[in-house]
Amino acid sequence: MSHDASHEKLSTRAITAGRPDDKVENGINHSISLNSTFGAGSPIAYGRTGNQTWSATESAIGALEGGSTLIFSSGMAAITAALSILKPGARVVASHEGYSGVMTLLKQHHASGRFIVTFLDISQTDQVLSALKDADLLWLESPTNPCLDVAELPQLISAAKALDILVMVDNTFATALTQRPLTLGADVVMNSVTKFLSGHSDVLMGSLSTENPEILQKLEDARQLLGSIAGPFEAWLALRGIRTFPLRFHKACENALELAHRLSTHPKVARVRYPGLPTDSQHERAKKFMKTFGAVLSFEIVGSPADADRLCDSSSIISHATSLGGVESLWERRRRWPSESPSVPENLIRLSVGCEDVDDLWTDIQGALAAI
Numbered sequence: 001m002s003h004d005a006s007h008e009k010l011s012t013r014a015i016t017a018g019r020p021d022d023k024v025e026n027g028i029n030h031s032i033s034l035n036s037t038f039g040a041g042s043p044i045a046y047g048r049t050g051n052q053t054w055s056a057t058e059s060a061i062g063a064l065e066g067g068s069t070l071i072f073s074s075g076m077a078a079i080t081a082a083l084s085i086l087k088p089g090a091r092v093v094a095s096h097e098g099y100s101g102v103m104t105l106l107k108q109h110h111a112s113g114r115f116i117v118t119f120l121d122i123s124q125t126d127q128v129l130s131a132l133k134d135a136d137l138l139w140l141e142s143p144t145n146p147c148l149d150v151a152e153l154p155q156l157i158s159a160a161k162a163l164d165i166l167v168m169v170d171n172t173f174a175t176a177l178t179q180r181p182l183t184l185g186a187d188v189v190m191n192s193v194t195k196f197l198s199g200h201s202d203v204l205m206g207s208l209s210t211e212n213p214e215i216l217q218k219l220e221d222a223r224q225l226l227g228s229i230a231g232p233f234e235a236w237l238a239l240r241g242i243r244t245f246p247l248r249f250h251k252a253c254e255n256a257l258e259l260a261h262r263l264s265t266h267p268k269v270a271r272v273r274y275p276g277l278p279t280d281s282q283h284e285r286a287k288k289f290m291k292t293f294g295a296v297l298s299f300e301i302v303g304s305p306a307d308a309d310r311l312c313d314s315s316s317i318i319s320h321a322t323s324l325g326g327v328e329s330l331w332e333r334r335r336r337w338p339s340e341s342p343s344v345p346e347n348l349i350r351l352s353v354g355c356e357d358v359d360d361l362w363t364d365i366q367g368a369l370a371a372i
């Protein structure tokens with residue numbers, strides 16, 4: 001009997017979805033299907049068109065986001081597939097500040113004439129609303145990486161849909177436990193599964209979820225023809241991570257809020273960006289529709305970029321590394337990457353808060369701040 005997760009809470013769905021129907025025959029977990037081909041007549045046929053382990057992971061992410069889901073070899077592969085369904089010359093409205101890989105890709109598409117992209121401050125709702133006229137796609141990332149700007153998702157999505165504009169939302173920072181853009185009317189939700197969903201910094205994967213069967217078909221065709229498929233082992237690891245995702249995420253969000261408060265009173269910290277802080281410019285908007293404020297925060301130090309680099313090297317629990325969303329805390333100065341947006345302050349450190357004890361993390365942070 002197939003499992004109907006529709007009435008369950010998301011924390012239950014993360015555990016129940018994507019299990020084998022027949023647990024006597026198959027066990028509690030799906031196994032890793034290592035097959036590049038299938039016997040003639042099989043619905044999968046070939047390893048680039050489908051895989052039983054992918055399907056299990058897709059069911060679990062779909063149960064969280066509330067739509068049919070496809071997984072890809074990385075978040076960027078998922079984004080590339082999503083953008084590939086737009087016609088050449090499409091008009092795209094997007095934030096001028098967001099994940100640097102997406103920013104670079106959109107700038108390249110704009111420069112080559114593939115798309116005409118309007119970049120704007122996504123937290124300025126009026127600016128976004130007036131840019132929507134004649135647009136084909138509204139690309140939303142909220143909160144943004146790394147400045148934690150929050151887009152007015154309910155209003156922007158409904159305004160775009162009233163104009164029949166395609167809406168895609170990068171939900172990597174927020175996750176389905178914070179906001180579920182498909183329920184607000186978005187057409188496609190993208191996740192870098194690499195981050196919170198997998199949660200252990202050992203997998204690269206992306207996902208696209210949609211409730212629209214025509215869009216799903218186009219995305220599936222794109223995955224098949226671009227060949228941007230996930231490995232079965234990675235799919236299995238991601239699904240294993242998803243089982244504990246709600247537990248990890250809640251703990252990490254709790255830690256992030258506490259650290260944001262403590263950092264904001266430290267004399268060597270000039271500004272903390274975290275939508276959960278009542279003093280944050282994004283807080284009033286965020287609290288209207290976000291169920292959590294996420295587990296990533298950014299702060300600017302009183303000091304130079306070299307001081308910020310030194311600080312990131314001076315911790316013992318928090319690793320000096322890029323990426324986010326794992327059980328282990330990571331930090332880095334984002335402008336160390338030449339591709340990072342010039343609007344991101346040079347001395348801004350992005351901290352991905354993990355699940356360690358919050359007092360241990362604070363001792364580590366205080367020690368690192370004392371070193372500069």
Ligand SMILES: Cc1ncc(COP(=O)(O)O)c(C=O)c1O
Pocket residue numbers: 074075076077099101141145170172173192193194204205206323
């Ligand atoms: C918000 C956001 N979107 C997309 C991506 C790309 O995902 P991946 O690294 O899995 O390709 C990242 C990676 O950091 C990200 O932070």
